Amino acid sequence: MTLKNTAKSPWQGDATSATVQADPTTSFSTALQEVMQVHGFRFFLAASFPQADKLGFRANIIASNWPQELIDRYDASDLFWRSQLIDGLKKTIMPIYSGIGIFAQPASVGSSEELSRRFEDLGLHNTVSFTLHDAILRHYVIMFSGLRSPLDEQECARMVFAVLKALDSYSLATEPPLADYERLTVREIECLRWSASGKSSEEIAIILHISSHTVNGYLKAAMRKLDAVNRMQAVARAYRFRLI
Structure with missing residues (x-):
């Protein structure tokens, strides 16, 4: 039988148990929204990293404040799993800062101009993205988008650490039973x-x-x-x- 780890991380405050008892996805979404606001972004998105048997965009989303119209259009484009975003995140563990072109693939830029304009119209001009793993090796993509300039290393480190704490609470609350x-x-x-x-x-x-x-x-x-x-x-x- 697999025993669940009940030890508390030294970085988890006293509110951790209350957060876990609440709906984990809602709590995770609220935490990401707070991080987004603190660092001057307008949009956030957390998704499972696309895997061989689960490549779609909508199916991988965990928490987001993207407009539903944009989610639907991006999902229909089937660009997520083959985008420059995912390709770049496969090659580094460091955060990536980029413009709207990150959501397309190089060969499809011409055919996705309308979609790119929609990203721009909604204010997703610049995006910082990075990946994280939880304790049971589930792989995630985290994105914050808006108009702000690149973060310096210290601010970026604070942002990633804040997301890591939120993800740890979400992971503990959603750890599946013995599969x-x-x-x-x-x-x-x-x-x-x-x-x-x-x-x-x-x-x-x-x-x-x-x-x-x-x-x-x-x-x-x-x-x-x-x-x-x-x-x-x-x-x-x-x-x-x-x-x-």
């Missing part, structure tokens, strides 16, 4: 690992000295535990959960 994928057997993980290497059921059977029928049984069990519809999705989720 089925945590009950994968050694054989199921072995079959997933060899499947990820491109091996067929017959080849895996030879490697593990078992029948191909047994291999298929292990893979089907792994797919069920990972809530996957096929082997490819099971492998993708196994990678995401760092099982293989």
Whole structure:
């Protein structure tokens, strides 16, 4: 059985327990809004980092004050997961400061001019973005947008730390119960690992000295535990959960 960590961080004040008891998403959103206002931005957005089996924009949003119209249009553009924003955040752990072009990909700038103008019209001229992980390795994208100039290092550090405290409370309140994928057997993980290497059921059977029928049984069990519809999705989720 997985035991939940109940130790309090030295950075969590006495209000932490009250924050956790409230709706975690609302509390997280309120905290991000406070950070936004303190540092002179107009918009904030927190989202799960797009993964192989969850790439859409709207589906990944956790908390935001973006206009609904902009969320709908950006989601329909399918630019989020292939944007310069995500590409840049894959290459650094440092905050990135940029203009409206960060939301598109280089090859699509011409075809997304109208969308870019809408970002500009609404005041999302400049954006500071960064990524964070919580204690159970969930990956997040945080964005603050507005008209203000770049932050200096000290102000940026204060902003990131404030978000980190808010995220820690949100993470503690939304930590999932023991998941089925945590009950994968050694054989199921072995079959997933060899499947990820491109091996067929017959080849895996030879490697593990078992029948191909047994291999298929292990893979089907792994797919069920990972809530996957096929082997490819099971492998993708196994990678995401760092099982293989």
